[in-house]
Amino acid sequence: MSTATKIEWTEVTWNPTTGCDRISPGCDNCYALRLAKRLKGMGQAKYQHDGDPRTSGPGFGVTVHEDALEEPLRWRKPRKVFVNSMSDIGHARVPALAVARVFAVMALSPEHSFQVLPKRPGRLASMLGKDEFRNGLVRPVIEALLLGRPALAGRFAGRADPFAWPVPNVWVGTSIESDEYCWRADQLRRIPAAIRFLSLEPLLGPLPGGGGGGGGWERERAGFPAPGPGLGPGPAGPVCWPAGAAVLQAVWRRDQQGGRAPAGRPDMG
Numbered sequence: 001m002s003t004a005t006k007i008e009w010t011e012v013t014w015n016p017t018t019g020c021d022r023i024s025p026g027c028d029n030c031y032a033l034r035l036a037k038r039l040k041g042m043g044q045a046k047y048q049h050d051g052d053p054r055t056s057g058p059g060f061g062v063t064v065h066e067d068a069l070e071e072p073l074r075w076r077k078p079r080k081v082f083v084n085s086m087s088d089i090g091h092a093r094v095p096a097l098a099v100a101r102v103f104a105v106m107a108l109s110p111e112h113s114f115q116v117l118p119k120r121p122g123r124l125a126s127m128l129g130k131d132e133f134r135n136g137l138v139r140p141v142i143e144a145l146l147l148g149r150p151a152l153a154g155r156f157a158g159r160a161d162p163f164a165w166p167v168p169n170v171w172v173g174t175s176i177e178s179d180e181y182c183w184r185a186d187q188l189r190r191i192p193a194a195i196r197f198l199s200l201e202p203l204l205g206p207l208p209g210g211g212g213g214g215g216g217w218e219r220e221r222a223g224f225p226a227p228g229p230g231l232g233p234g235p236a237g238p239v240c241w242p243a244g245a246a247v248l249q250a251v252w253r254r255d256q257q258g259g260r261a262p263a264g265r266p267d268m269g
């Protein structure tokens, strides 16, 4: 089941895994952690596994949901999907096979765009950048999913390649909350991805390490796409633009002006 979301840069969320542990100051007000506690109280099946109280919380233990893994294969209407809004796909307790299955399902859903936003891009880089992961895990899962499902294979007839790598309809990003965590962008750069992007939310401090040069830090160092038409001039600081995601600029401007996120707005990633 996909869930409609108020997040500006996506349309629905898909949570094949849930749960996480805080790892940096950007996690202090983790929306997912708070929501998981509420959902546990409401009896939702996906949120009955507790995490370590020191770093996680009720209903927020890392869990793979077998029944959710193939959901996108059943969606017909094209969607922009935020993957794991309630977790971090780079978390060490998400098994490599589960990550491979998520990428296999995304590869077999070319009509949808998927946005993956780990705060642990290093682990994802070490998996997605290796042939063993691509050929030894993702490819066999794709082959198994295609077996006996001609309708699924038909989605690729005469056009896209289900084994294309990086998966063409998957964006991979990471969150950076302050200059101290700009190294995440370097790890992100090692991830093979059709589009890489940064989320600078919550932005807890200036990013002097990325400043200068007219804001070209990400585009030059991480090969991010230039802002798309209609987005206006880029800000002076380091922001990158997934195509059309004007919201990141708005977030940057708001935070530069000392603004605060509206109450209840998710802190992503």
Ligand code: SF4
Pocket: 020, 021, 022, 023, 024, 026, 027, 030, 031, 032, 033, 086, 087, 088, 119, 267, 268, 269
């Ligand atoms: S903000 Fe992201 S990385 Fe941090 S605890 Fe929440 S889900 Fe995990």
